[in-house]
Amino acid sequence: MSLHLTNITLTYPDGATRLTALDDVTLHVPAGTIAALVGPSGSGKSSLLAVAATLITPDTGRVVIAGTDTAEMTRAQLTTLRRTRIGTIFQQPNLLPSLTAAEQLQVMAHLDGRSPRAARARALELLDAVGLTGQADRRPHQLSGGQQQRINIARALMNDPAVLLVDEPTSALDHERGTAILDLITTLTHQQATATVLVTHDRSHLTAVDQIAEVNDGRLDSPALAGHR
Numbered sequence: 494m495s496l497h498l499t500n501i502t503l504t505y506p507d508g509a510t511r512l513t514a515l516d517d518v519t520l521h522v523p524a525g526t527i528a529a530l531v532g533p534s535g536s537g538k539s540s541l542l543a544v545a546a547t548l549i550t551p552d553t554g555r556v557v558i559a560g561t562d563t564a565e566m567t568r569a570q571l572t573t574l575r576r577t578r579i580g581t582i583f584q585q586p587n588l589l590p591s592l593t594a595a596e597q598l599q600v601m602a603h604l605d606g607r608s609p610r611a612a613r614a615r616a617l618e619l620l621d622a623v624g625l626t627g628q629a630d631r632r633p634h635q636l637s638g639g640q641q642q643r644i645n646i647a648r649a650l651m652n653d654p655a656v657l658l659v660d661e662p663t664s665a666l667d668h669e670r671g672t673a674i675l676d677l678i679t680t681l682t683h684q685q686a687t688a689t690v691l692v693t694h695d696r697s698h699l700t701a702v703d704q705i706a707e708v709n710d711g712r713l714d715s716p717a718l719a720g721h722r
């Protein structure tokens with residue numbers, strides 16, 4: 494399942510005029526691959542993820558997720574698409590303080606009407622996959638920042654997304670933990686065949702990705718293939 498962003502232009506209101514956050518951006522991400530977005534602060538990276546997540550409708554351009562043009566979907570269909578096909582991992586884990594690690598994941602399946610037993614089994618499997626075996630019944634305040642971020646990642650995978658959108662997942666972590674998170678995202682991208690877009694400031698992450706796109710002032714410089722592939 495791939496992600497195609499084609500000729501995306503996005504403006505925000507800015508006083509009497511509008512600010513162009515994305516200027517004719519095209520990015521194609523095949524299934525099972527990672528596209529890295531790099532570029533200075535304010536260049537439009539998070540805006541591009543928000544468009545890919547269908548959280549913001551661009552002024553022009555097409556967002557095609559797993560073969561479906563999102564412009565042709567109703568609001569209700571988009572809500573379902575976001576819940577079932579799109580996994581988002583942002584800088585802050587945004588966990589619910591009162592829920593245990595497993596429950597943070599189970600709530601996703603509950604929204605989707607899956608049986609509690611199946612949801613619990615899947616949650617435990619994913620917590621294992623992110624290295625949190627035995628932590629399922631802990632609440633966020635009993636976990637480290639890195640552990641919370643790994644719950645955030647596991648939660649994003651709960652509904653087998655086709656598209657995984659990741660915005661600087663390691664900025665709150667030390668280098669070693671950050672590398673472990675990146676390895677995890679790479680493995681999961683291959684295993685689950687997600688089309689993954691990763692915003693990162695850490696150049697060391699770029700060796701693991703399939704394409705690198707540089708965002709400058711809302712424009713995407715022609716994506717270059719990572720050297721080792």
Ligand SMILES: Nc1ncnc2c1ncn2[C@@H]1O[C@H](COP(=O)(O)OP(=O)(O)OP(=O)(O)O)[C@@H](O)[C@H]1O
Pocket residue numbers: 505506512514532533534535536537538539540541
């Ligand atoms: N909701 C908004 N309303 C108005 N302007 C916005 C909004 N969100 C972002 N912008 C502006 O759009 C531009 C792109 O912002 P964006 O958040 O996409 O940058 P970024 O590349 O993610 O930056 P950073 O690396 O700091 O996270 C910036 O000039 C920003 O000020």
Ligand SMILES: [Mg+2]
Pocket residue numbers: 538539540660
């Ligand atoms: Mg940003």
